[in-house]
Amino acid sequence: xxxxxxxxxxxxxxxxxxxxxxxxxxxxxxxxxxxxxxxxxxxxxxxxxxxxxxxxxxxxxxxxxxxxxxxxxxxxxxxxxxxxxxxxxxxxxxxxxxxxxxxxxxxxxxxxxxxxxxxxxxxxxxxxxxxxxxxxxxxxxxxxxxx
Numbered sequence: 001x002x003x004x005x006x007x008x009x010x011x012x013x014x015x016x017x018x019x020x021x022x023x024x025x026x027x028x029x030x031x032x033x034x035x036x037x038x039x040x041x042x043x044x045x046x047x048x049x050x051x052x053x054x055x056x057x058x059x060x061x062x063x064x065x066x067x068x069x070x071x072x073x074x075x076x077x078x079x080x081x082x083x084x085x086x087x088x089x090x091x092x093x094x095x096x097x098x099x100x101x102x103x104x105x106x107x108x109x110x111x112x113x114x115x116x117x118x119x120x121x122x123x124x125x126x127x128x129x130x131x132x133x134x135x136x137x138x139x140x141x142x143x144x145x146x147x
Contacts, residue, residue, distance in 0.1 A: 037063050041144035045137070046073065053141040060133040066090060066124040074116035079130045081109040088124035092117040 033054055040052035040063070048070030052063045066072070066088075074093070084106045091100050092107055094115045101107065109115050130137075 041141070043140040043144040045140070046071075051137060051140070053137055055133045055138050055141070058132050060130045060137065062128045062130070062137060064126045064128050066119045066126070068119055068121050068123045070119050070123070072115075072117040074114055076112050076114045077134070078111050079132060079134055080111050081128060081130050083107050083126045083128040086125045086127055088119065088122045090117050090119050090124040090126070 033056070035054045037052055040054065042050045042052050042065075045051050045064075048067040049072065050065045050067075054061050063086075064083075072090075072092075085101045085103050087103060089100060089102045091098060092115065094107060094109050095113050099105075099107075
């Protein structure tokens with residue numbers, strides 16, 4: 001008998017376990033959503049900054065369009081934030097560290113840590129994710145939808 005190499009096994013995770021019929025039958029806490037960015041109404045978060053939002057019960061995603069030479073005022077909030085640059089470039093300061101971010105670059109901001117940024121002659125589009133949902137942005141998104 002020859003020694004056959006064994007295939008590596010994936011670590012145990014929800015992804016590798018598949019579907020549990022008992023928990024799959026439970027009703028979700030909110031209805032599933034499908035969204036196309038082009039169908040979401042936009043709202044202005046600050047001068048030169050437009051957002052389009054989708055929210056679940058504890059998680060929010062925002063497409064953020066920053067016009068050229070826009071400023072994201074230095075601020076802080078109790079939400080955890082993570083984002084990825086989709087188009088263009090921006091200079092982002094998180095805490096005391098500043099970096100120039102381009103498409104494919106990701107950032108994370110812990111709750112309460114001051115941060116802000118700006119664009120230069122090139123605008124930027126980022127996808128920001130927050131947990132929990134930012135109720136201020138959710139209210140602006142509802143108003144943009146006429147709700």
